[in-house]
Amino acid sequence: MFASVAPRYDVLNRVLSLRQDVRWRRLLAAALRHAPAGEVLDLACGTGDVALAIGDRTVVGADFCLDMMALARPKAARLGRRLPLAGADALALPFRDGVFAAVTVAFGVRNFADLDAGLDEIRRVLAPSGVLAVLEFQRPTLPGMAAMMRVWNRLVIGPVGRLLSHDGGAYSYLPASVETFPDARELGARLSTRGLATVERRELSGGIAALTVARKVEAT
Ligand SMILES: C[S@@+](CC[C@H](N)C(=O)[O-])C[C@H]1O[C@@H](n2cnc3c(N)ncnc32)[C@H](O)[C@@H]1O
Numbered sequence: 001m002f003a004s005v006a007p008r009y010d011v012l013n014r015v016l017s018l019r020q021d022v023r024w025r026r027l028l029a030a031a032l033r034h035a036p037a038g039e040v041l042d043l044a045c046g047t048g049d050v051a052l053a054i055g056d057r058t059v060v061g062a063d064f065c066l067d068m069m070a071l072a073r074p075k076a077a078r079l080g081r082r083l084p085l086a087g088a089d090a091l092a093l094p095f096r097d098g099v100f101a102a103v104t105v106a107f108g109v110r111n112f113a114d115l116d117a118g119l120d121e122i123r124r125v126l127a128p129s130g131v132l133a134v135l136e137f138q139r140p141t142l143p144g145m146a147a148m149m150r151v152w153n154r155l156v157i158g159p160v161g162r163l164l165s166h167d168g169g170a171y172s173y174l175p176a177s178v179e180t181f182p183d184a185r186e187l188g189a190r191l192s193t194r195g196l197a198t199v200e201r202r203e204l205s206g207g208i209a210a211l212t213v214a215r216k217v218e219a220t
Contacts (some may be wrong), residue, residue, distance in 0.1 A: 003067040004167040029053040035131035044108025062088040090187025106135040114185025126216045138183040142206030184210035
């Protein structure tokens, strides 16, 4: 699915979110202030927009969709940035234990075939006190926003996504997967059961999206 939408992925993000996605990714990058010094893994990095929004640290991008990552390379080159990339499945990461000060995941965890297995892998590669920062869509929390999103999904995201991405399923999958995925509060609780304690939770744009930041805690 991601390979088929890759060529139009960035433009669809800008159009369908009315450019809110750029601001959301900046906030995700800023959440790294909670992390100790060291390297960052941007997991499910896609076309590299989060990795490239992180200005002041070495970032490694990883994703299992090589067609998405192929688009990150020329973007990094245009910005004169070095961006090491790894083809990798989040459920079985090819990195040693404890090597990253932080892991960022934007709009990725919702797609993991096994969320808990992905979270366990993230925790494994985090250094002691390392930080996970997750940006994800959720069912909107602001009254009235849920109804607006249903209209936006039906009249804009579905038709425009189908037209520009040439993948009928991908942009119906998006709202459907948001409906069934845990919201930020539930995600925070899930993270805490896996040794990741929430340090910041912030709802964005009326709760359409949320930023969850959690620190790795040692098992007692
Ligand atoms: C909606 S895109 C988000 C891309 C990017 N993080 C962004 O902010 O635009 C979701 C990405 O998650 C990746 N993905 C989903 N499941 C994955 C997994 N198990 N391992 C690695 N990447 C995964 C997909 O290939 C896709 O590139």
